[in-house]
Amino acid sequence: DQQVKQNSPSLSVQEGRISILNCDYTNSMFDYFLWYKKYPAEGPTFLISISSIKDKNEDGRFTVFLNKSAKHLSLHIVPSQPGDSAVYFCAASARRGANNLFFGTGTRLTVIP
């Protein structure tokens, strides 16, 4: 049972425009959410996180929004750059410092120059 879902397997965006990657979760106990970015032949790398006590967290060009009532979060990248082309994984856990993270299936972002 996939508790974290990324329903869009791929997304293409023009350079300079906004990329919006979406993630839904089913477990209401999740209270900490993360985005990881993965390039081919590399392991996933941490990008940004958000705690359930917030609805927005921003780090440079990356902003994560959390809508707890809808069990939905999104990652916004503005402006998108060709180097952002990668697979983005959404992850969630039931508490900060929990034993494991539940990952989505990933969204492949392609930023077109």
Place this chain on the structure above:
Amino acid sequence: DSGVTQTPKHLITATGQRVTLRCSPRSGDLSVYWYQQSLDQGLQFLIQYYNGEERAKGNILERFSAQQFPDLHSELNLSSLELGDSALYFCASTGGTVGNTIYFGEGSWLTVV
């Protein structure tokens, strides 16, 4: 470079065989996680060790086992291999001091033929 080292990077083996994947966590990290990524699948949590002891178990098959040694490196043993075990196996580590920001190695590609 995440500081997590995995060997081998690539491995091809026949069905029914047994392989061992090795992971060295980041210096000082006590927790080691193993994840499996199959085609079109997200990252599936297999097992976690903390300072030598099993801490949590996920979707790990009985044919698979893991351990963490006193020097904190970990090994994932996969036996009676089947074609469906072909996947990218990631090791990750965390010291547990920065929430759930775990750091992934580059993965070990296992192909079962």
